[in-house]
Amino acid sequence: MHPALSVIFFTVTAGAGYGCLILLGLLRLLDLAPDTSPDQIVAMGLIGLVLVTAGLLSSTLHLANPKNAWRAFTRFRTSWLSREAVFAVAFYPVALLWLACEWFTGNTAATVFFGVLMALLAVVVLVCTGMIYATLKTIRQWHTALTPVNFVLLGLFLGTLIVSVMLAQQGLVIDLVARLALVVLVIAALVKLIYFYWIGQPAGPTINTALGFTRATVRLLDVGHASDTFHNKEFGYQVDRVRLLWLRAVSIALAFVLPLLLVSGLLGEVSFGLLLLAVISAYAGVFVERWLFFAEARHVVNLYHGMQRT
Amino acid sequence: MKLGLVIDLDTCVGCHACAVACKQWNTSGTTGPLSDYEPYGKEPSGVWFNRIRHFEVDEYPNNKTINTPMSCMHCEDAACVTVCPTGASYKREEDGIVLVDQSKCMGCNLCSWACPYGARELDEEEGVMKKCTLCVDRIHDQSLPEAERQPACVMTCPSHARHFGDFDDPDSRVSTLVRERGGYSMMPELGYEPTNKYLPPRQRPAAPTVERKAASSGESLIGKWMKRQKDAFNNLGKGAR
Numbered sequence: 427m428h429p430a431l432s433v434i435f436f437t438v439t440a441g442a443g444y445g446c447l448i449l450l451g452l453l454r455l456l457d458l459a460p461d462t463s464p465d466q467i468v469a470m471g472l473i474g475l476v477l478v479t480a481g482l483l484s485s486t487l488h489l490a491n492p493k494n495a496w497r498a499f500t501r502f503r504t505s506w507l508s509r510e511a512v513f514a515v516a517f518y519p520v521a522l523l524w525l526a527c528e529w530f531t532g533n534t535a536a537t538v539f540f541g542v543l544m545a546l547l548a549v550v551v552l553v554c555t556g557m558i559y560a561t562l563k564t565i566r567q568w569h570t571a572l573t574p575v576n577f578v579l580l581g582l583f584l585g586t587l588i589v590s591v592m593l594a595q596q597g598l599v600i601d602l603v604a605r606l607a608l609v610v611l612v613i614a615a616l617v618k619l620i621y622f623y624w625i626g627q628p629a630g631p632t633i634n635t636a637l638g639f640t641r642a643t644v645r646l647l648d649v650g651h652a653s654d655t656f657h658n659k660e661f662g663y664q665v666d667r668v669r670l671l672w673l674r675a676v677s678i679a680l681a682f683v684l685p686l687l688l689v690s691g692l693l694g695e696v697s698f699g700l701l702l703l704a705v706i707s708a709y710a711g712v713f714v715e716r717w718l719f720f721a722e723a724r725h726v727v728n729l730y731h732g733m734q735r736t
Numbered sequence: 737m738k739l740g741l742v743i744d745l746d747t748c749v750g751c752h753a754c755a756v757a758c759k760q761w762n763t764s765g766t767t768g769p770l771s772d773y774e775p776y777g778k779e780p781s782g783v784w785f786n787r788i789r790h791f792e793v794d795e796y797p798n799n800k801t802i803n804t805p806m807s808c809m810h811c812e813d814a815a816c817v818t819v820c821p822t823g824a825s826y827k828r829e830e831d832g833i834v835l836v837d838q839s840k841c842m843g844c845n846l847c848s849w850a851c852p853y854g855a856r857e858l859d860e861e862e863g864v865m866k867k868c869t870l871c872v873d874r875i876h877d878q879s880l881p882e883a884e885r886q887p888a889c890v891m892t893c894p895s896h897a898r899h900f901g902d903f904d905d906p907d908s909r910v911s912t913l914v915r916e917r918g919g920y921s922m923m924p925e926l927g928y929e930p931t932n933k934y935l936p937p938r939q940r941p942a943a944p945t946v947e948r949k950a951a952s953s954g955e956s957l958i959g960k961w962m963k964r965q966k967d968a969f970n971n972l973g974k975g976a977r
Binding site: 494498635636638639642646655656727 | 802846857936
């Protein structure tokens with residue numbers, strides 16, 4: 427699949443923003459960062475909202491006809507893309523209510539209630555984003571339950587790191603949040619490795635089932651068009667296999683290995699500077715991971731263009 | 737009603753006339769234009785509702801060329817309609833035709849991702865998704881003579897490899913062809929239940945080969961005698977070992 431930068435930026439950045447707000451919404455309930463004042467939490471919440479908003483705005487850039495984008499709220503009952511749009515918009519009033527409660531009342535039952543509700547909605551949006559891809563039977567690399575799990579975990583991972591760097595910047599206690607970041611990091615890395623193993627297994631349609639000639643070899647003689655078509659440009663994207671493996675290694679090193687070393691304190695005392703480095707590294711690593719998510723996905727229409735299996 | 741096409745892979749000669757007729761009718765029809773990009777440039781490209789690919793099945797000497805015209809299959813379980821967030825994609829209750837309402841489409845491409853058959857193409861000039869309409873503006877047009885109320889691709893096919901009809905009627909031409917010729921669906925394992933069916937190439941008796949002709953010429957007395965001598969010569973000394 428053609429990796430569209432607007433969609434990659436959207437899923438990574440909005441995912442990080444939702445991750446931030448999941449953690450911030452649960453901060454009071456779980457007492458993860460004691461002695462944090464309401465205005466500090468509100469400031470961090472606003473940064474999370476900025477990330478979410480930047481991502482959502484970027485998502486409209488890949489539309490060929492954005493003037494009809496408002497119609498995307500109308501097919502909630504069948505389309506995961508519509509569900510994502512509805513929940514992403516429903517998220518805002520809840521997030522603002524939570525911010526207001528935090529700002530005006532501090533640590534009260536209302537703050538905790540709206541915080542938990544906001545965290546739930548953020549998880550729902552991330553699941554919806556993952557399900558858009560996971561429901562496509564035409565792309566076996568996406569058609570797995572690992573896809574939404576991966577979207578939620580990586581969003582939460584980036585969010586936890588960003589919250590810990592913000593706490594450190596304000597000189598607050600970061601022990602619990604940093605430890606939580608490590609736990610999420612390990613789980614997210616494991617799921618990603620399982621995903622890489624999973625998509626390496628041969629499965630799905632072949633050129634034989636695509637054409638109905640299942641008792642003999644089939645090869646393409648002529649594709650029928652002289653120059654690129656919509657299908658070539660959208661689905662025909664292919665990267666050299668060695669380069670893909672390199673990029674996998676780069677993505678895992680940047681997203682998981684370096685942040686693990688930095689946050690666990692193996693490279694010196696955990697400080698604002700090291701955490702900031704971890705956030706930058708993890709963001710870059712997840713960006714490469716999301717690029718690979720598209721570049722490694724092979725649509726079945728390629729079978730009609732001569733690919734033997736997806 | 738369940739309208740659709742039957743395509744005969746045995747008789748299709750791969751001439752692309754169906755694709756050209758489709759482009760001609762639909763670019764000036766209700767879904768038009770089917771935009772072209774650089775039509776007179778080095779890399780001409782554009783929107784087509786029907787594309788024909790050419791394959792070779794099996795190995796020499798049993799190989800055979802197969803031409804596969806493919807357009808929208810008007811699936812019974814059309815995933816392109818399910819995933820559409822705007823409601824622009826829909827499947828008609830009355831005849832099962834899958835259509836795009838271009839005034840509602842926002843061009844997100846998700847329906848084209850959900851389609852395994854490559855039936856949907858984005859018109860980059862207009863920013864909306866376009867696809868085969870089964871010539872909906874033709875097949876129901878009462879002002880046309882009844883024989884012409886067929887999709888443009890079916891009308892034009894010079895080898896009569898394309899058939900149009902109602903699959904819900906068990907005695908229609910398309911239903912009969914599928915029954916008698918073993919019509920099948922492409923990529924059925926994805927479960928979209930495509931309406932369009934393909935007829936496999938027919939088995940024909942093998943053409944006589946050069947070797948068999950030589951053997952039959954040896955039926956004469958002289959031929960038989962020469963063959964015996966040849967066999968005896970070839971078998972010389974074999975019994976001794």
